[in-house]
Amino acid sequence: MVMPEGLIKMLFTFVLLTAALIITRRDMLGIITTYAAQSLLISAVAGILYISGGSEMLLTIALLTLFSKVMLIPAIMKGIQRQIKIKRDVEFSYLSPTTALAASMVMLLAVYALLSGVLEEFALSRIFIFGAVAGISLMLMGMLVIFSRRQTITAIVGYLTMENGVVLMSLFLTELPLIIEVLVVVDLIGIMLLAAILSFGISSDMEEFHQKLVRPFSAGNNRRGSR
Amino acid sequence: MSWEFAVYGAVNVAFVALVSPLFMGVIRKIKALVQGRRGPPLLQGYYNLAKLMKKETVFSSNSSVIMEIAPYISISALFVAALLVPVIMIPEPAYGMGGIILFLYMLALAKFFTALAGLDAGSTFGGMGSSREMTISAIIEPIIVVVFAALAFALNTTNIYAMFAATAGLGVLSANVSLLPLVIALFIILITETSRVPVDNPETHLELTMVHEAMILEQGGRNLALMEVSHAVKQTLLMAFLINIFFPWGISQWPAGGWSHAAAGALAFLAKGVILAAVVGLFESSMAKMRLFRLPTLFMAAFFLSALTIVMQVFA
Numbered sequence: 071m072v073m074p075e076g077l078i079k080m081l082f083t084f085v086l087l088t089a090a091l092i093i094t095r096r097d098m099l100g101i102i103t104t105y106a107a108q109s110l111l112i113s114a115v116a117g118i119l120y121i122s123g124g125s126e127m128l129l130t131i132a133l134l135t136l137f138s139k140v141m142l143i144p145a146i147m148k149g150i151q152r153q154i155k156i157k158r159d160v161e162f163s164y165l166s167p168t169t170a171l172a173a174s175m176v177m178l179l180a181v182y183a184l185l186s187g188v189l190e191e192f193a194l195s196r197i198f199i200f201g202a203v204a205g206i207s208l209m210l211m212g213m214l215v216i217f218s219r220r221q222t223i224t225a226i227v228g229y230l231t232m233e234n235g236v237v238l239m240s241l242f243l244t245e246l247p248l249i250i251e252v253l254v255v256v257d258l259i260g261i262m263l264l265a266a267i268l269s270f271g272i273s274s275d276m277e278e279f280h281q282k283l284v285r286p287f288s289a290g291n292n293r294r295g296s297r
Numbered sequence: 298m299s300w301e302f303a304v305y306g307a308v309n310v311a312f313v314a315l316v317s318p319l320f321m322g323v324i325r326k327i328k329a330l331v332q333g334r335r336g337p338p339l340l341q342g343y344y345n346l347a348k349l350m351k352k353e354t355v356f357s358s359n360s361s362v363i364m365e366i367a368p369y370i371s372i373s374a375l376f377v378a379a380l381l382v383p384v385i386m387i388p389e390p391a392y393g394m395g396g397i398i399l400f401l402y403m404l405a406l407a408k409f410f411t412a413l414a415g416l417d418a419g420s421t422f423g424g425m426g427s428s429r430e431m432t433i434s435a436i437i438e439p440i441i442v443v444v445f446a447a448l449a450f451a452l453n454t455t456n457i458y459a460m461f462a463a464t465a466g467l468g469v470l471s472a473n474v475s476l477l478p479l480v481i482a483l484f485i486i487l488i489t490e491t492s493r494v495p496v497d498n499p500e501t502h503l504e505l506t507m508v509h510e511a512m513i514l515e516q517g518g519r520n521l522a523l524m525e526v527s528h529a530v531k532q533t534l535l536m537a538f539l540i541n542i543f544f545p546w547g548i549s550q551w552p553a554g555g556w557s558h559a560a561a562g563a564l565a566f567l568a569k570g571v572i573l574a575a576v577v578g579l580f581e582s583s584m585a586k587m588r589l590f591r592l593p594t595l596f597m598a599a600f601f602l603s604a605l606t607i608v609m610q611v612f613a
Contacts, residue, residue: 079609083478090601094594168593171601178605182612200612 075197078118082204085111085238089211090174092231094167096160098223102147105227105234109139112238115201119241128241135237143230151223159221170214178207189243198242205239208232233257301552305388306380308559313379313537316567317529318342320536320574327578328500342529346522354518359419367414368516368523371407375530378403384537385562386551387461395458397445400534404490407527408434415512422504426511429589433496433508436593437489440600444482447603448542450610451476465545476543478602483539484580485599491532493577495587495595506586533570540569 088108095101116132151157165173182203189199212235215228322339329336338344356364381400408430415427449455452463489496492509501507502514513524541548547565549558587595 080477083605083609086605087478087602090598094598166594168597171594171597175601175604175608178608182608186612196612200609203612 074118074122078115078197078201081111081115081118082200085115085208085234086174086178086204086211089208089231090171092215092227093170093174093211093218096158098151098157098159098221099148101159101224101227102144102151105147105230106140106144108231108234109135109143112234112241113140115238116241131237131241139230139234147223147226154223156221156223159219159224161220162218163220165214165218167218170218173214174207174211177210178203181206181210194242201242202239205235205237205242208235208238211235299391302388302391302394305383305386305551308386309382309384310376310379312385312563312566313382313530313533314376314526316570317526317533318346319567320533320570321529323571323574324578324581327575328582331579331582342525346525349517349522349525350519352518354520357418357420357515360417360515363410363417364414364515365520367410367417368520368527370410371527372523372530374403374407374410375527375534378407378534379530381457382534382537383458383461383548383551384533384541384566386549386554386559387458387465388551390456390458395456397449397455397457397460400457401441401445404531404534405438407531411512411524411527414516415514418515420515422507422511422514425504426508426514429508430512432589433489433592437486437596440596440603441486441490443600443607444479444486444603447479447482447606447610448476448538450607451479452542461541461545461548462550464542465548465550476606478606480539480543482599482602482606483535485595487532487535487539487577488580489596490535491528494581495584496592498586536570536573537566540566540573544569 085108088104091104092101095104113132113135116128116135120128120132185203186199189202209232212228212231215231216225219225319339322342326336326339378400381395412427412430415423452460454460492499497508498506502510513521516524547562549562551559
């Protein structure tokens, strides 16, 4: 079956749009719902690639994404959000949402310029090249979320967006075994971060979190100093 | 000039001028209903204009000739812009008409003279409104250019008649699905350029918040009526872009379609315009006014969406 390129282009556009929304939105519930919508779009891309004659691995990815990232993870995050009672994340550090959006567009163009030359050697069609470009751009936009947001729970959504970017890229460049490794590493970072936050208190922002991490040592130093 | 084009011009401009106050009335009515009020009648806009036309025009003793001519220049510029945007029938591109760049310049010209009239009376409110309007314009105008450039890029033409002809009769979001982000971008421009919540609040006369209303505060009588009509016509023209590119049912070629198709096109535009005006009213009611320093984020969203459309068209 011929791949419906128009539909896939539209899904790419909406995936990048959801990333832009995650960068700019301030209500926690909205950010989590946008992440779920983004995952649903990526699941749809995988499903369309499978229907267009792809391997069964694509169907597995589509179903796995649908179950884990559209249903399970957003449900857990909404539960956490209810527990910690943080409804809005209004503080930004380093980058304002306006600058972050402009930076995202520059990154998209830069990634395309860098990658198109390399990937043309693989004789891939333009839609596959752009799929990879969209995936990497999504990863970078996730990274922007991580360092521009102060609330830890929003930073987690940033990590998850990065992971979605890796999945999107792997859908179009499945030959790269490195992708799997990156996927696992990003997942591990996310899990580690979650575990650490759950230990130290999820209702803190990053600065408080770092202070909590450092406090035992600095308290020890102070005690030694006072003796 | 051929008689067909002359007929198109006269009918198009007259229709735009006629329906514009109705769309304003629909927005006001919807907002009132959402607030639990009965609101003014749908035709209140027409009654207000008729009343203002009969009133004497009073000018401040500090004002110059600018104050007197600004409403006429504004309405003239917007009527020329109305010639460039077909709403019920699409003529063949002729006489250099239909250029999107000319359309944007006409909007800018009307805005410039409105701001100048705001400053002219020398009142603090007018100056403040003009200053705010120009500040917002300085940010939004490059973005408007990018949004319309994306539209021109996607439809392979800078001629508005050719754009509408390309999408006419093909159904919802007809030409290209990657144009979808432009719906949101054009909606943001519609909201911004017509001074609506969250950018401005057309209902208020509070000095802390008003932008457009402050600029026309010194106007009265016939001149105020012309300013009000200019504002309503501008809104209808921007709505026409959303309607005729993304939901182009009903619009037909002129003169091939004939009068029956033109009448059907007028009814279809009226219906779609009322629905879009209701959507604008609901959107306004669901939002709070944004702080001035948060507005660039909203504008940047429109830029992001249009730039994304261009990138998709070029690369994917």
